[in-house]
Amino acid sequence: MARTRRREIKRVPRTDAALPEYDRGALPEGLLTRRQLRAQGLSPGGHDPVGILRCKACAYRPQWSCIHPTRAWLYSVHRARLKRTPTLAQERALDQAMAARQTCPRCRRRYYFCLPLRTLGCCLECHDGTPADPTSYVAPPGHALAA
Ligand SMILES: [Zn+2]
Ligand SMILES: [Zn+2]
Numbered sequence: 006m007a008r009t010r011r012r013e014i015k016r017v018p019r020t021d022a023a024l025p026e027y028d029r030g031a032l033p034e035g036l037l038t039r040r041q042l043r044a045q046g047l048s049p050g051g052h053d054p055v056g057i058l059r060c061k062a063c064a065y066r067p068q069w070s071c072i073h074p075t076r077a078w079l080y081s082v083h084r085a086r087l088k089r090t091p092t093l094a095q096e097r098a099l100d101q102a103m104a105a106r107q108t109c110p111r112c113r114r115r116y117y118f119c120l121p122l123r124t125l126g127c128c129l130e131c132h133d134g135t136p137a138d139p140t141s142y143v144a145p146p147g148h149a150l151a152a
Contacts, residue, residue: 015072022070026057027079029064036079043088050086054078113145 019026027033036056042048056079059071091099106119109128118141120128128142129135 017070017072019068019070022057024054024057026059026063026071028059028067029061032058032079035082037082037085038077038079040077042080042082042085045082046088047082047085048088049080050084052080052084055081055084114142115145116142 027036037045037047038058039049057071058077058079060073060075062073063069063071063076103119104115106122107117108115109120109131110122111127111131114128114137116128116137125132128137130137
């Protein structure tokens with residue numbers, strides 16, 4: 006097999022480029038790369054890039070459009086959306102907050118609903134002996150051993 010022919014890179018004058026191109030350090034406000042969006046907890050939300058962040062090498066060829074792999078797509082922060090899916094850490098924090106409101110400090114059962122901890126300070130069964138529905142809670146770990 007002959008050596009791979011050097012691919013001719015199609016250069017376009019910057020004025021003919023499909024998307025406006027911007028140099029690093031001269032970005033208009035509100036345009037961010039995908040990575041910068043992610044750092045703010047945002048995602049493009051399905052909108053197409055609105056510009057191109059030119060690579061460093063192209064700073065020396067301002068009249069040509071950048072077709073290099075190190076260029077980056079730019080998205081409008083005004084059309085970006087908040088990422089819906091919470092991170093694992095956020096989910097864990099949420100679960101810990103819920104666990105605190107659903108666990109009885111006396112019997113250590115974790116109920117599937119929030120307990121009146123502010124008024125009673127414990128579950129109903131611990132408060133006045135009203136038996137709790139066994140399907141409404143998870144027994145604390147080690148409960149069988151302690152019994
Ligand atoms: Zn370039
Ligand atoms: Zn209890």
